Amino acid sequence: MLQTKYLFTVVLSTISFFSPAQKKPLDHSSYDAWQSITSPVISNSGSYIYYTISPQEGDATTEFKTKTNQLITSIPRGYNLTLTHDEKFLISLIKPLFQEIRAAKIKKKKPEEMPKDSLSVFDIATKNTLKFNNIKNYKVAREARNNLAFIQEIEIPTAKDTLSTADKKSKKNGKESTLVLYNLPTGDTIQFRNAENYVISANEKYLVFNKKTAEKDSSDADGLYFYDIAARQLKKISTGRGTYKNITFDDASKQLIFLADKSPAKSLLKDFNLFYYTPNLDTAAIIATKTSALVPNNWHVSGDGDLSFSENGEKCYFGLAPIPQIKDTTLVEFEHAKVDIWHWQDDYLMPQQLANLKRDQSANYPAVFHIGQKRIVPLLDDTFNRISFTDSGNEEWGLATTDLGNRIAAQWQGYTLNNIFAVSTQTGSSIPVKTKWNGSSYLSPNGQHIVLFNRDEGNWLSYNITTTETIPLTKDIAISFTDEQNDVPALPGAYGIAGWSKDNQGVYIYDRYDIWYFSFDGKHHQLITKGFGRNNKITLRLIAFKSDNPRAKTVRIDPQTKLLLSSYNETSKQNGIFQLNLTKGDLQEIIQSPFTYRQFASDKKKDQIIYTKENYNLPPDLYLSKDFNNETKISAINPQQGQYNWGTAELVKWVTPTGTAAEGILYKPEDFDPDKKYPIIAYFYETLTEGLYTYQAPAPTPSRLNISFFVSNGYLVFAPDIRYKNGYPCRSAEEHVNSGMQFLAQEFPWVDANKMAIQGQSWGGYQVAHLITRTNKYAAAWAGAPVVNMTSAYGGIRWQSGMSRQFQYENTQSRIGRTLWDNKDLYIENSPLFFLDRVNTPVAIMHNDQDGAVPWYQGIEMFTALRRLGKPTWLLNYNGDGHNLMERQNRKDIQIRQLQFFDHFLKGKPAASWISKGVPAIKKGIEWGFNTEKD
Numbered sequence: 004m005l006q007t008k009y010l011f012t013v014v015l016s017t018i019s020f021f022s023p024a025q026k027k028p029l030d031h032s033s034y035d036a037w038q039s040i041t042s043p044v045i046s047n048s049g050s051y052i053y054y055t056i057s058p059q060e061g062d063a064t065t066e067f068k069t070k071t072n073q074l075i076t077s078i079p080r081g082y083n084l085t086l087t088h089d090e091k092f093l094i095s096l097i098k099p100l101f102q103e104i105r106a107a108k109i110k111k112k113k114p115e116e117m118p119k120d121s122l123s124v125f126d127i128a129t130k131n132t133l134k135f136n137n138i139k140n141y142k143v144a145r146e147a148r149n150n151l152a153f154i155q156e157i158e159i160p161t162a163k164d165t166l167s168t169a170d171k172k173s174k175k176n177g178k179e180s181t182l183v184l185y186n187l188p189t190g191d192t193i194q195f196r197n198a199e200n201y202v203i204s205a206n207e208k209y210l211v212f213n214k215k216t217a218e219k220d221s222s223d224a225d226g227l228y229f230y231d232i233a234a235r236q237l238k239k240i241s242t243g244r245g246t247y248k249n250i251t252f253d254d255a256s257k258q259l260i261f262l263a264d265k266s267p268a269k270s271l272l273k274d275f276n277l278f279y280y281t282p283n284l285d286t287a288a289i290i291a292t293k294t295s296a297l298v299p300n301n302w303h304v305s306g307d308g309d310l311s312f313s314e315n316g317e318k319c320y321f322g323l324a325p326i327p328q329i330k331d332t333t334l335v336e337f338e339h340a341k342v343d344i345w346h347w348q349d350d351y352l353m354p355q356q357l358a359n360l361k362r363d364q365s366a367n368y369p370a371v372f373h374i375g376q377k378r379i380v381p382l383l384d385d386t387f388n389r390i391s392f393t394d395s396g397n398e399e400w401g402l403a404t405t406d407l408g409n410r411i412a413a414q415w416q417g418y419t420l421n422n423i424f425a426v427s428t429q430t431g432s433s434i435p436v437k438t439k440w441n442g443s444s445y446l447s448p449n450g451q452h453i454v455l456f457n458r459d460e461g462n463w464l465s466y467n468i469t470t471t472e473t474i475p476l477t478k479d480i481a482i483s484f485t486d487e488q489n490d491v492p493a494l495p496g497a498y499g500i501a502g503w504s505k506d507n508q509g510v511y512i513y514d515r516y517d518i519w520y521f522s523f524d525g526k527h528h529q530l531i532t533k534g535f536g537r538n539n540k541i542t543l544r545l546i547a548f549k550s551d552n553p554r555a556k557t558v559r560i561d562p563q564t565k566l567l568l569s570s571y572n573e574t575s576k577q578n579g580i581f582q583l584n585l586t587k588g589d590l591q592e593i594i595q596s597p598f599t600y601r602q603f604a605s606d607k608k609k610d611q612i613i614y615t616k617e618n619y620n621l622p623p624d625l626y627l628s629k630d631f632n633n634e635t636k637i638s639a640i641n642p643q644q645g646q647y648n649w650g651t652a653e654l655v656k657w658v659t660p661t662g663t664a665a666e667g668i669l670y671k672p673e674d675f676d677p678d679k680k681y682p683i684i685a686y687f688y689e690t691l692t693e694g695l696y697t698y699q700a701p702a703p704t705p706s707r708l709n710i711s712f713f714v715s716n717g718y719l720v721f722a723p724d725i726r727y728k729n730g731y732p733c734r735s736a737e738e739h740v741n742s743g744m745q746f747l748a749q750e751f752p753w754v755d756a757n758k759m760a761i762q763g764q765s766w767g768g769y770q771v772a773h774l775i776t777r778t779n780k781y782a783a784a785w786a787g788a789p790v791v792n793m794t795s796a797y798g799g800i801r802w803q804s805g806m807s808r809q810f811q812y813e814n815t816q817s818r819i820g821r822t823l824w825d826n827k828d829l830y831i832e833n834s835p836l837f838f839l840d841r842v843n844t845p846v847a848i849m850h851n852d853q854d855g856a857v858p859w860y861q862g863i864e865m866f867t868a869l870r871r872l873g874k875p876t877w878l879l880n881y882n883g884d885g886h887n888l889m890e891r892q893n894r895k896d897i898q899i900r901q902l903q904f905f906d907h908f909l910k911g912k913p914a915a916s917w918i919s920k921g922v923p924a925i926k927k928g929i930e931w932g933f934n935t936e937k938d
Contacts, residue, residue, distance in 0.1 A: 051608030213247035253312035305367030313396035322367030346524035355805030398450030417810030492820030502558035520855040619652035667723030682758035682909035703894035705887030706787035720743035776838035803855020
C-alpha cells in the first residue's frame with residue numbers, strides 16, 4: 004500500500020445529454036455506420052457550404068447547403084468537389100457503390116476492370132444534374148467559370164465481335180481514353196481521342212494535352228496539342244510518340260513548359276528534355292537538354308523534377324540529375340548473387356538506403372531557366388539535401404542545406420547537423436550562412452532574410468543575406484522559446500513560427516503560451532498577446548485560413564487585420580477562440596468552453612467561419628458562425644449515438660508518491676451507478692489529458708484501447724498522464740499509472756480493486772510489459788508492439804525507415820540518455836525481459852511481422868520467455884500488417900479479441916476458445932477461436 008497522502012480533485016468535464024434508460028451497449032456491428040465530417044468548404048461569398056459525411060465503412064454522402072442550413076442537394080458518394088468561381092456549378096466525382104467495389108474485389112477483377120467513377124455537374128440555379136460515366140479524373144481552371152475537362156473511357160464504336168485479339172488487347176476490350184471539354188453554361192462538348200495528360204490554363208483560354216495511341220497504331224497522331232478554346236483551333240506543338248508530363252502554364256497563361264521523353268519505348272534510359280511554348284509559336288522549342296550549356300557533365304534533365312514559373316513569368320524552375328547507370332540486361336539473373344554490402348563508412352545504413360531507394364532513384368536538383376536571357380543556372384549538386392524558394396519565385400535567393408559529412412551520427416543522435424547556404428537563382432553562386440548547425444532555418448517571404456533557430460542555445464536569430472550579418476532576436480529575453488515540458492534526454496525544440504509580417508520587416512514567433520513580433524534588424528520586439536497566455540496558462544495559436552493567393556505557402560500577417568487565435572487552457576483543458584487586434588494591441592476572449600474546435604475555414608472576407616466542434620459526448624459536427632457565440636449547426640452526424648449507453652469524461656487530479664501533481668481522464672458509463680462496482684482499464688501513452696474534450700468515436704483501432712466502446716460496455720477507463728525522468732522511463736510509468744489506479748480504488752468504492760487491467764500500444768505496450776513485472780495488482784494486461792529488451796532493441800532497425808534504433812534510446816522517446824556501453828544497468832533496469840519471471844498477470848501481446856517501427860522479435864522475446872516460465876500469455880501476429888494495424892478486417896478482429904480477453908479476466912465471462920485452447924496452424928483460416936465452450 005502506498006504511504007503517501009493524496010490530494011483529490013475530480014472535475015466533471017461534460018454532462019450526459021441522453022437519458023440512460025434502456026440504452027444498449029455498443030457492439031461490434033456499430034462501427035461501420037459511425038460517421039465523420041471530411042473536407043468542409045465555405046464558398047468565397049459565404050453563400051454556400053459543402054462537406055462530406057463519411058461512414059467508417061460504406062458509402063459517403065456530400066451535402067451542399069446554403070449558409071442558412073437549407074439543403075440544396077445531396078451527392079451520394081461524392082468526393083473531390085469544386086465550386087466554380089462564379090458559384091454557379093458544383094462539380095464532383097462519384098465513387099462506385101461500396102458493394103460494387105467489394106463484389107469486384109471478390110471476383111478478383113483487374114484494376115482496369117474495376118468499377119469506375121462517374122462525374123456530376125450540378126447547376127445551382129436550375130437544380131439540374133448532368134452525369135458522365137467511366138471517369139478517370141477531371142480538371143478545371145484555377146478560377147473556373149466556363150470550362151470543365153475530364154478523361155472518360157468511351158466504348159469504341161465497333162462491334163466487339165469484330166475486333167481482333169490484338170485490337171481487344173490494345174484498346175482495352177473496346178475502350179479508349181477520351182478527353183472531353185465541356186462548356187458549363189452551354190452544355191457543348193468537344194472530344195479528343197487517345198488523350199493522356201492535360202491541363203487548362205488559369206484564364207480558361209487554352210487546353211493542352213498529349214495523345215498516346217497504341218503501339219501497333221500509326222504514331223502520326225502522337226504528340227502534344229494546344230487547343231484555343233474560344234477560337235476552337237487545335238495545333239500540334241510537339242510531335243512524336245513518347246512520354247509527356249508536367250504540362251505547366253505560367254500565372255498569366257502566356258507561357259507553357261513541359262517535359263518530354265521521345266526515346267524508344269523499350270529504352271532503359273529515359274532522355275527527357277524541357278520544352279517551352281507560347282501561343283504565337285508554331286511548335287514548342289527545347290530549352291534544356293543534357294547537352295545544354297552549364298548542364299554538368301553526365302547530368303540530364305530529370306523526368307521526376309517539378310516544373311514551375313516564377314510569379315512574374317521571368318524564370319522557370321526544373322530539375323537536373325546525374326544520368327543513372329543502367330543495369331546490364333544481358334546478365335543471367337540466377338547466375339549472380341543478390342547481396343547487400345553494409346559498409347561502416349556509408350552515410351546511411353543499408354536498410355535505410357533500401358527503404359529510400361525509389362526516392363533516391365528519382366532524386367533531382369533544382370535549376371532555373373531565365374527566359375529573357377535564355378540561359379540555364381544549375382542551383383544545386385547532389386551533395387545538397389534540399390532548397391526552398393519564396394512563394395512567388397521572383398526573388399534572387401533560395402535557402403539550401405546539406406548534411407554531407409554529418410549523416411552517420413544521425414544513427415544515435417536522431418538528427419543531423421546542417422550546413423546552410425543562400426543560393427542565387429541569378430548566378431548559382433552560394434553564400435555560406437552557418438556550418439554544422441543544430442537547428443532549423445526559414446527563408447523570409449521576400450527572400451532577403453533567413454530566420455534561424457539555434458537548438459544548442461535555444462535562441463532565434465535572423466540573417467541578412469545582403470549584409471551577411473547575423474542578429475540575435477530572443478537571446479536577451481527571459482522567457483523561454485523552447486519546449487518547457489521537454490522530458491526526453493535531448494535539447495528541447497522550438498514552438499515555431501506563427502507567420503511573417505506583411506511589410507517584410509519581421510517575423511512572429513511562438514513561446515509556450517504567447518506570440519511575439521521581432522523585426523529582422525533586432526531593434527524592435529513586441530509581446531503582441533501581452534503575456535495573457537502565460538499569466539493564465541493558456542496557449543494561444545494563430546488560426547491561419549486559406550489564402551486568396553494560390554501560391555501562398557507561408558502565412559503573412561497584416562497588422563491592419565484582426566486575427567483569430569485558438570486557445571488551450573492547461574488547467575481546465577478547455578479550448579476556445581480569441582481575437583487579436585494588432586493595431587490597437589487588444590486581445591479579446593471570444594469563447595472558452597468544454598469543447599474542441601477543428602477544421603476552420605472562412606469565406607473570402609473572413610466574415611463567416613465554419614468549424615467542427617466536439618467533446619466526449621458530442622460528435623464533431625460542422626457549425627457556421629460570425630462570432631463563435633451565435634452559431635448555426637450545419638450537420639447532424641451519428642444520431643444513432645442516442646440509442647447507445649455512452650458515457651462521461653472527468654478530469655482527475657492526485658499527487659504521486661514523490662509529491663508530483665498528476666492528472667488523468669476518468670471515463671464512466673452513461674448509466675453509471677455509484678452503488679455498483681466496476682472493472683477498470685488504464686490506457687496510457689505519454690500525456691492524454693489534452694484530449695479531455697475530444698470525441699472518442701467507437702472504431703476498431705490499430706491496437707489502442709477503444710475507449711468509448713469499453714465504457715459503453717460497463718467498464719471504467721482511466722487515461723493518466725505520465726511525466727518522465729530521464730534514465731528512468733519505467734519508474735515514471737510506475738509512479739503515475741500505479742499511483743493513479745490505487746488512488747481511484749482507495750477514493751471510490753465503485754472502483755473494483757480486484758478487477759483492474761492495463762492496455763497500451765507501442766510505447767504504451769512497452770510500459771505495460773514493465774508494469775506487470777513490478778506489481779500483481781492487475782488482473783489482465785494487453786501489450787501492443789512492446790519493446791521488452793532494450794539491449795537487443797538498441798541495435799535494431801526501424802524497418803519502415805531503415806534507421807537504427809539507437810537514437811531513440813539516447814535522445815528521444817525511450818529516454819535512457821546514455822549509450823549501452825556507458826550504462827548497461829539502465830538498459831537492463833528498463834528492459835522487462837530480465838524480470839518476466841516476476842509476472843503473474845495474464846497478458847496478450849500483439850506484434851505483427853511487418854512492424855516497421857519496433858522489430859517484431861521483441862514481441863517474440865516476450866512471448867517465448869513467458870511461455871518458458873509457464874506464465875499465461877498469447878501472441879497475436881496479424882500477417883503482413885504493420886506497427887499499427889492498417890487493415891480494417893484486422894482492426895475489427897482485434898477489437899473482438901480485446902473485449903473477449905478483458906470480459907473473461909475482469910468480468911468472469913467464459914473464455915473464448917482462442918484464449919482457452921488457441922488456434923493451431925492447421926485450422927488457420929477455418930476457425931477464428933471466437934466461440935466459447937458454452938457456444
